[in-house]
Amino acid sequence: MSAYAPHVVAITLGRKDPKDPQFDRLWPADLGMAAQTALSLVTLRSHSCRDDGGNAPCFVHVSVKFDTIPRRDHQPQEPLSIVDHFSPMPRRTDHERYRNFAAAPFALYTPGDKYPAIAWTRRDENYRESASLRRAAVEPNDPASTDDDKAFSLGSVSLADFREDDEPAMLLTRRGPDATVNPTVASFSDSTPNLEGGVVQMRQWPLPAATHDADGAEPPVVNADAIRCRPGLEAEWLLRPPQVLGLNDGSCIAVFSRVRTTSGDKPSVALQLALLGIDKDGSCKSQARRMDPIPLLTESEVASGSARREALIRLNHSPLILADLDGDDVVDITLAGDLTAGPRRLCSLTDDGICLPPAQTKGQ
Structure with missing residues (x-):
């Protein structure tokens, strides 16, 4: 029997006054580490955190405490101004600050697993062809407070x-023995300028060791490595962003998905998954393994043209969640969103990278 004991902790984030805390999506920063007393959440604040004219991006670290009794309903968070090449001392001014918010940030490990850390891309004038990656961490003075x-x-x-x-994009080697040494930015992309006739390839940029660049020095240039991973998938598999699950040894599993439809006398809508194992050096263990399409909507649910269109829109807006949702130490692949019966567990991952339907893994 699993020792997992789920419970709900309801908290309020931000200041205690009515002011807008000015952030939206929070990202878990523990990355699989056991959190016995608190959960670390990080984000970039969408507004400046300084009142003296500086506008450097704000790193927000929220430490959600769940070991105190009675439980606190308010969890304080302190926006922290980031000093680096793009917002150096003394003014800490980031020109064209909006360029920091083109894509969602990453959470990553830091040396010694001591600090919550975040990385994000910034796109300047040549935004179509290149980007900068910024990295920052929080050093808590008092573990009991932020x-x-x-x-x-x-x-x-x-x-x-x-x-x-x-x-x-994604970060490889965020877990495992090399997590603090050589994390790698990686991206699945089309090998051709458009999605017609192209195939999926994975490009990667190995990051240098963490350094402090508050003195405004020009960031080093990181070139893409030679391509070592071609999953054997058509480019249409990129229409829905793949999800990546990091494993304890530093390797990972990428989960691709695409919508499959049939028309005619028996119209239907299904979702097909493909699983790809990626070694910690960025190479593919083998080509992606395609699963049989999983029926989601039946003939009666997509009988009319309008119902079919609405179903496809809902499905394409429904992301995949890769997580152990019931505490049995097995990672489930769940389709989130509102189709007909709410979120649906599609399959469960085995240690060798096979995804089995729930009936074959649960209750055995």
Whole structure:
């Protein structure tokens, strides 16, 4: 029997006054580490956190405490100004600050697994062809509070030929023995300029070790490595962004999905998955394994043209969730969103990268 004991902790984030805390999506920063007393959440604040004219991006770290009794309903968060090449001392002014919010940030490990850390891309004038990656971490002075935290840079880099259509990207080797040494920015992209007749390839940019660049020094240029991963999938598999699950040894599994439809006398809508194993050096263990399409909507649910269109829109807006949702130490692939019966568990991952239907893994 699993020792997992789920419970709900309801909290309020932001200041205690009615002011808008000015952030939206929070990202878990523990990355699989056991959190016995708190959960670390990080984000970039969408507004400046300084009142003296500086406008450097704000790193927000929220430490959600769930070990105190009675449980606190308010969790304080302190926006921390980031000092690096793009917003150096003394003014900490980031020109064209909006360029920091073109894509969602990443959470990553830091040396010694001591600090919550975040990385994000910034796109300047040549935004279609290249980007910079900024990295920052929070050093908490008092583990019991976020009120006296400090933010420090982990070094920025320039990603050469990191095109606009390379996003959303991902970070490889965020877990495992090399997590703090050589994390890699990677992106699945089409091998041709358009989705017609192209195939999926994975490009990657190995990041240098973390450094402090508050002195305004020019970021080093990181070039893309030679392509070592071609999953054997058509480019249409990129219409829905793939999801990536990091494993303890530093390797990962990428889960692709595409919508399959049939028309005629028996119209239907299904979702097909493909699983790809990626070694920690960025090479593919083998070509992606395609699963049989999973029926989602039946003939009666997509009988009319309008119902079919609405179903496809809902399905394409429904992301995949890769998580152990019931505490049995098995990662489930779940389709989120509102189709006909709410979220649906599609299959469960085995240790060898096979995804089995729930009936074959649960209750055995």
